[in-house]
Amino acid sequence: MISLQVNGEWRELDVEPEMPLLWALRDELGLTGTKFGCGIAACGACTVQVDGVAQRSCVLLVGAVDGASVRTVENLGTADNLSPLQAAWIKHQVPQCGYCQSGMLMAADALLSENPNPSDADIDAAMTNICRCGTYQRVRAAIHDAAKAKA
Template structure:
């Protein structure tokens, strides 16, 4: 059994140490907002916050979490910055298909936690998650709006 803290709740998880966090979140805890995309940490659909930093959960082994606090899309609006990001996402009508958006929101929240007023170049450099629909301009606009 492994103890992890997700969205402010402590869980005892019966999973192998090398099990990717993504599968623990989705299959064990039922938190299906975090999406599987590529499985090789390239697309970012599986992004979650680990102690405020965006991590690709498809490549984060359960034993790599340790005592870190994990936040998923299900609880992002409990974070004041995450709440602003979600409001901006809605106002800017960012999603098309929506599949990558939970990961995009997590990455944007992490960016704004590190850099509260990012420049256009900082947004472009930091937002490495892929969007097959190409909503990158709306993503950037939403991040600027959330930054105030």
């Protein structure tokens, strides 16, 4: 049995420890906000936070995070109560196709938790997620706005 605190709730999973965290979240827990992109930790669509650190869940084995706290995009905010980051994402029209957005949001949220006032260089260094639509300038602007809103 694997025990994880997922979005603040302790969950027990009867899965093989070699299962990628991505599939445990999606298939076992029904948290489908985290997306499969490449399967090799290159694109970042599957980014979640493990103990507050942005991690690529497609290659992170669930057994390696036994006992950890995992946060997914479902825990960022709700339609009725957007987080400052989600509100900035909408304001700056960051999503185009939207596929990378859950991973982008989780990486940006981890960045702002670690660095509440990041520079452009900080953002560029931390945001290694790939956006096929090329909205990187909008991502940067949204992160700066969210940082101001949280201040």
